[in-house]
Amino acid sequence: MNLPNKITISRICLIPLVIFFFMADFIPYGKLVAALIFGIAAITDNIDGRIARKRNLVTDLGKFLDPIADKILVMSGLLLIIAWPVSGDGFVSALPAVTPVWLGILCTILILGRELIISAFRQIAATKKLVLAADKSGKIKAAFQDVTIFLYMIYAFIIVEFYPSIGSTANTVLNVILIILLAITTILTITSGIGYIIKNFHVLKDENPMLDAEKYQYDLIIPEVMSEFISEGVISADKIAARFNLPEKRSKKIIKDMAELGYISEDGDEREILISEKEFRNVFERGE
Numbered sequence: 001m002n003l004p005n006k007i008t009i010s011r012i013c014l015i016p017l018v019i020f021f022f023m024a025d026f027i028p029y030g031k032l033v034a035a036l037i038f039g040i041a042a043i044t045d046n047i048d049g050r051i052a053r054k055r056n057l058v059t060d061l062g063k064f065l066d067p068i069a070d071k072i073l074v075m076s077g078l079l080l081i082i083a084w085p086v087s088g089d090g091f092v093s094a095l096p097a098v099t100p101v102w103l104g105i106l107c108t109i110l111i112l113g114r115e116l117i118i119s120a121f122r123q124i125a126a127t128k129k130l131v132l133a134a135d136k137s138g139k140i141k142a143a144f145q146d147v148t149i150f151l152y153m154i155y156a157f158i159i160v161e162f163y164p165s166i167g168s169t170a171n172t173v174l175n176v177i178l179i180i181l182l183a184i185t186t187i188l189t190i191t192s193g194i195g196y197i198i199k200n201f202h203v204l205k206d207e208n209p210m211l212d213a214e215k216y217q218y219d220l221i222i223p224e225v226m227s228e229f230i231s232e233g234v235i236s237a238d239k240i241a242a243r244f245n246l247p248e249k250r251s252k253k254i255i256k257d258m259a260e261l262g263y264i265s266e267d268g269d270e271r272e273i274l275i276s277e278k279e280f281r282n283v284f285e286r287g288e
Contacts (some may be wrong), residue, residue, distance in 0.1 A: 004052035005062050007044050011069045014041040015076050018109065021152065022080045031160055035153035036082075041073055043145035056233035058272065067122075071115050076148035078108045086156045097156040099175060108185040111145065114193040121196075125203045125262070137192035137266065144185040152178055156195065192239070219254045221246075226263060230277050236270045 001009075014037055021027065022034035029102065048066065053057045082104035085094035098104030155174055158166065166174075221244065227244060229235040235258075243252040260262045264271035 001061075002052075002057045003055075004048040004057050005059065005065065007048035007051070008065045010064060011041045011044045011048075011073065012065070014038075014067075015073055018073075019076055019080065022156070023084055029088075029157065029161065031153055031157035035150055035157060038073070038077055038153060039146075039150050040056050045070055045073075045142070045146075058233060058274075067119070071119070074115070074142075074145050074149065075112060078111060079151070081149060081156065082108050082151040086159050097152045097159070098178075103179065104182070107182050110186050111189045116190050117278065118193055118196060121200070121203065125200070137188070137195055140254070141185070141188040141192045144181075144188050145273075148178070148181050148185045150265075151181065219250070219257050222254060222258060222261075222263075226273075226280055227256060230235065230273055230275070230280055233273050234270045235264060235273055238269075 004139050007234045008154065018038045018041065020034075021030045021037065024030045027033070042152035046065070048062070052062055081097040082101070083096055094189055095101065096104060098107075140279050156180055158174070159171070163171065205213040225235070225244065226242055229239070235255070240246060241248055245249075246254075255264070259266045259271065263275050264273050
């Protein structure tokens, strides 16, 4: 098992610790510990991906585990802040960190619903041998989700340990700020999901654009380009131009087409190749 996969598994192993410390009211500063562990787990999401791409250690196991770890982490964090009662000295009633409660429940349903829909969407794509790349909006919403949950856990810690010190006015201000942040996170989550489906709507069609490049106006040299670079794990317009003696404009168009097809990542000068050699062979053997 390579290093990125070990980091991903460690993120999964941290989730029970987050749950335990947040719910363990008998442990001093337990919610602070839970927030810090959650923050560390969220940060590892970026670390394992960067290492995998930089060292060309992208594996099918990693592609399977990474989104699962992310979704379980976010789901656990959301359920903790909307369901587990928080109370401290001088705090009259024990309520979840997210108040009003109905808003927390609504936002959680929308966020988790979006994640389930996109997971199902990716599953449909996988049955058609399509690999869908994550886009910038998805990464932004993930960052907002992690930050929102982390701050709500810190807020829960403050309520438990320092409520008499901060007073009701400061508590109200903190609550309003966090509600606004949660609302923004929910909106970003929904809009990114809608945009993702619209962008990859061809997945829901009976035709497979991978197998009919001419019909969908994708460059017909793409299979040859993929065959050349797939073992390297990364590709760029400059490399395509150099190896195939193509003009810059066409090389950039090939990169754009390959990103739309889900073969490669969307960001950077050098793009990560997202489809495995086995998937590549299956797609184009079927196409022939």
